[in-house]
Amino acid sequence: MARYILGRLLGLVFVLFAVSLITFLLTRAVPGDPFASGERELPEATQIARAEKYGFDQPILVQYGRYVWNVLHGDFGVPFQSPSQTVVDLIRDTWPVTLRVGALTILISYPLGIVLGLLAALHRNSWVDYAVTFGSTLGMVLPNFVVAIWLILLFSVGLGWFPSGGWGSPAHIVLPVIAYSLLPTALVARYTRVSLLESLGADHVRTARAKGLAERKVLVWHVARNAMIPFVTIMIPEIPNILTGSIFIEQVFRLPGLGRFFVTSTLTRDYPMILALVLLVAVVWGITYLLTDILYTWLDPRIRLL
């Protein structure tokens, strides 16, 4: 097991290298100068000096080598758009906002989805089942930016209960979390329902019942455990998505989180910021996938790693 994990971590290092190299080359392939303002160009000497300062006058692989060297020393550079901070500072300031919204979203949507899916599966073809199925379908087909806009319209413009955007008080977090929770809740409810129904009809469950096991024990030990596997496959990979933020939610609610940088840094060609974001997401993904695979072996001993 230790060897397996070590191998996977080495693989992750390779992936990070590849991802950063591709991103690096792509950023350099983007036409346009990150400092071009379009008006009132600086004197040529200043431009040359600036290109030198950021190393743009070097061959691209030398630039990449320098970047990797700096990153290995914990230096992710300075964002072009806010040169008074380092990239690390900026992420340290903004990620907690995203993390808080994301963590609350997971804490609310996963249990809620499981309960809804459970109710639907145990009362199959009843009105509960239909309501849950209908609701989760709706949650999957409505884009969350639309839902976010409607929530603002209803709860801030109409009822005036919550602020329409911004950050600072607990009230600010309510609408973003509701809008953000919709899709994961819908997905969890749907997959819980389907995998529970499949698991309820399995042979080993019938055997467990036939040998007179208490229904509660059957549900907990034989049904739930197997129903967990598709859940792990589908829902665990959603976690890094949620924790790295929704661009849409943060845009609509004007949250000072990480998500908006995905858009602004691409549009403004803020190379250090783009690279740092890509690496951050890649690390969170890599670790999540590793944990998912380890979790599999625990849930289903037939699955063996290596």
Added chain:
Amino acid sequence: MTMSATASQRVGAGIGAVDSPLLTLEGIAGRPVSNTRRALRRFFQQRLAVAGLLITGFLILVAVLAPVLAPTSMEAADLMSANQFPSAEHPFGTDAIGRDVLTRVMFGTRTSLIVGFAAVGIACAIGIPLGLAAGLRGGWVDFAVMRAVEVMVAFPGILFAMFLVTVIGGGVQNIILAIGVTTWVTLCRLTRSQLLTLREQEFVQAARSLGVPEARIAVRHMLPNAMAPLIVAVTLGIPTAIFAEAGLSFLGIGINEPTPSLGKMVADSAQYIRVYWYLGVFPTAAIALAMLGFTFVGDGLRDALDPRHN
């Protein structure tokens, strides 16, 4: 997805009778029923799948006939009648510069469907051959493809698409390319895992032991059996692509004016939502309808093609 069935399903097959994909006494004695026909029958027995088919059919019809059906031309704007509430003259109202929203929704649906189909087409063109190569050749080919897949998975999809759009520019074609290039991974993995499972199946080994050439085994014996999950994945890829386009356009990194896009219409309507709340309703409904239709068809196909699903 193996073709074997568990004991419970064999028992179930006896009860399910005619539409069962397994060999029943009827199947042997009576008229042989082809797999395709059986799958079609199972598909049409599902109410939601049929509803999905009707919805997608309707949307495709609207998209194809948009230039004929639309009340006005795509760009026709009348500033004097901007932001109108839906009326007999403009059933869906008019937008901020006085364009007929019904017309825009029709052309926007057309854009969505073009993006949906074409992006999935590109994803297939990249993902399936790579998956085939990895699954059939194994060895270093498999290793290389799987590393590429890992790298792609680690990339934040939307960021990568945004990137591509900033590098190659906006517009329908580039959006299609960006979405296709970021979504081939699913199809590649699926194709590969199908082949890996099939490679060990008895009928493939039998063919091999009879001396059937590898290429023929791949085309005649393995591919047809790998088709069902692929068809489902492709169908379900369409709503995902439609959603991605709406999202990119919502952020302003998608399709450029004057080409209508449902996502962009929703974004534009958000500015006026306090006063003209109805502007965003119809484009949203169109996105939801497209998602719903293709998802229902995809789910229906899965249930029809995969005998293990009930």
